[in-house]
Amino acid sequence: MPRIVIVAGARPNFMKVKPVMDALEARGADVVLVHTGQHYDAAMNDVFFADLGLRPPDRHLGTGSGTHAEQTARVMTAFEPLVEELSPDAVVVVGDVTSTLACALVAAKAGVVVAHVEAGLRSRDWSMPEEVNRLVTDRLSDLLFAPSPDGVDNLRAEGYHDDQIHLAGNVMIDTLFANLDRALASDVLHRHGLTPGGYALATLHRPANVDDPAVLAGLLRAFGEVARELPVVLPVHPRTAVRLESAGVPEGLRLVPPAGYLDFIALQASARLVLTDSGGIQEETTALGVPCLTTRDSTERPITLTEGTNLLVGRDPARIVAAAREVLANPPAKRSPALWDGHAGDRVADVLLAHLASPVRPRPTDVRDTAVGSPA
Numbered sequence: 001m002p003r004i005v006i007v008a009g010a011r012p013n014f015m016k017v018k019p020v021m022d023a024l025e026a027r028g029a030d031v032v033l034v035h036t037g038q039h040y041d042a043a044m045n046d047v048f049f050a051d052l053g054l055r056p057p058d059r060h061l062g063t064g065s066g067t068h069a070e071q072t073a074r075v076m077t078a079f080e081p082l083v084e085e086l087s088p089d090a091v092v093v094v095g096d097v098t099s100t101l102a103c104a105l106v107a108a109k110a111g112v113v114v115a116h117v118e119a120g121l122r123s124r125d126w127s128m129p130e131e132v133n134r135l136v137t138d139r140l141s142d143l144l145f146a147p148s149p150d151g152v153d154n155l156r157a158e159g160y161h162d163d164q165i166h167l168a169g170n171v172m173i174d175t176l177f178a179n180l181d182r183a184l185a186s187d188v189l190h191r192h193g194l195t196p197g198g199y200a201l202a203t204l205h206r207p208a209n210v211d212d213p214a215v216l217a218g219l220l221r222a223f224g225e226v227a228r229e230l231p232v233v234l235p236v237h238p239r240t241a242v243r244l245e246s247a248g249v250p251e252g253l254r255l256v257p258p259a260g261y262l263d264f265i266a267l268q269a270s271a272r273l274v275l276t277d278s279g280g281i282q283e284e285t286t287a288l289g290v291p292c293l294t295t296r297d298s299t300e301r302p303i304t305l306t307e308g309t310n311l312l313v314g315r316d317p318a319r320i321v322a323a324a325r326e327v328l329a330n331p332p333a334k335r336s337p338a339l340w341d342g343h344a345g346d347r348v349a350d351v352l353l354a355h356l357a358s359p360v361r362p363r364p365t366d367v368r369d370t371a372v373g374s375p376a
């Protein structure tokens with residue numbers, strides 16, 4: 001059976017690798033879980049392995065934090081000899097973090113099949129590091145697994161071949177459904193003195209929202225206004241923690257440490273409203289049917305707007321507060337995008353293993369020859 005390396009680096013990767021690993025191993029593949037070490041704090045890392053029942057990484061690269069270039073370079077330098085040593089048949093990367101791009105680049109240059117899970121998402125905001133990571137990772141990948149039809153449309157428009165593109169559904173929602181009952185048994189609401197349906201949950205960590213003090217102050221002001229209507233609980237990401245020290249936190253906004261996976265799902269599931277700049281939370285709230293306001297100007301997950309409970313509200317405090325009041329008064333109905341059904345990991349595994357077993361494999365180099373707009 002083929003040897004498949006699967007890469008996880010940062011918090012949002014862990015719930016995406018689990019269903020793919022499980023499905024590949026159930027089909028007999030030899031899976032090697034590689035952790036790049038991009039995230040390393042217990043609260044960003046260990047708790048997810050415990051909550052998800054993810055085995056400890058088979059290999060840990062221990063790369064740590066740094067600038068984008070430092071982080072990318074460190075992951076690449078550590079991953080390259082590992083690929084040489086393991087000679088995998090394929091490398092699977094998930095999501096859009098720096099580790100995703102770094103490992104895809106190494107694998108592509110080593111001539112190994114690259115599969116990208118969560119392909120085709122586009123915010124069209126080139127100032128987001130994740131948008132750069134998404135575009136380049138897709139370009140390096142042999143197999144592109146899109147979570148939703150908009151991802152397929154984006155990839156087709158960029159000239160990818162139909163036999164590279166696979167609408168697999170959303171692997172993160174596989175993990176959500178697999179763990180929902182356990183999450184709902186968490187006592188996290190009790191620990192924070194919250195009642196189901198009686199609070200709003202906020203998250204904030206995008207550089208565009210937390211690195212500029214004026215933008216951060218505006219968002220905190222907006223959350224403070226919402227907190228006049230109901231308590232707002234904000235689990236604080238390490239990037240944000242540093243910024244909050246000098247920002248001043250409005251009354252009613254309750255700062256709590258970063259939550260583990262099960263606790264965070266429980267907090268989302270029982271919230272009356274979620275305010276976030278995260279990508280994954282837009283999807284999880286849609287799957288849970290919980291109203292979500294995204295404090296960004298764009299989203300790479302438009303399906304959550306058209307077929308979910310998400311609203312894009314930007315970063316203007318007055319607009320955020322008005323939208324929150326509107327949604328509290330008239331919550332949107334629950335809707336579920338197709339193939340967010342708990343079986344995306346199975347579809348990824350079936351396609352990847354069939355691809356590896358096939359003598360004829362399309363290579364990503366084919367894309368360039370036929371890309372839309374390329375010279376004849």
Ligand code: UD1
Pocket residue numbers: 010011012038039040041044045065066096097098099129130205237238239279
């Ligand atoms: C990264 C991802 C982002 C994802 C987020 C989820 C990129 C470009 N960004 O952003 O897409 O939504 O993870 O959390 O890959 N830090 C710690 N402990 C840790 C990890 C980080 O204290 O375990 C601090 C460090 O000061 C670090 C900073 O957080 O410099 C930022 O970490 P980094 O991994 O560079 O980016 P995130 O903001 O976490």
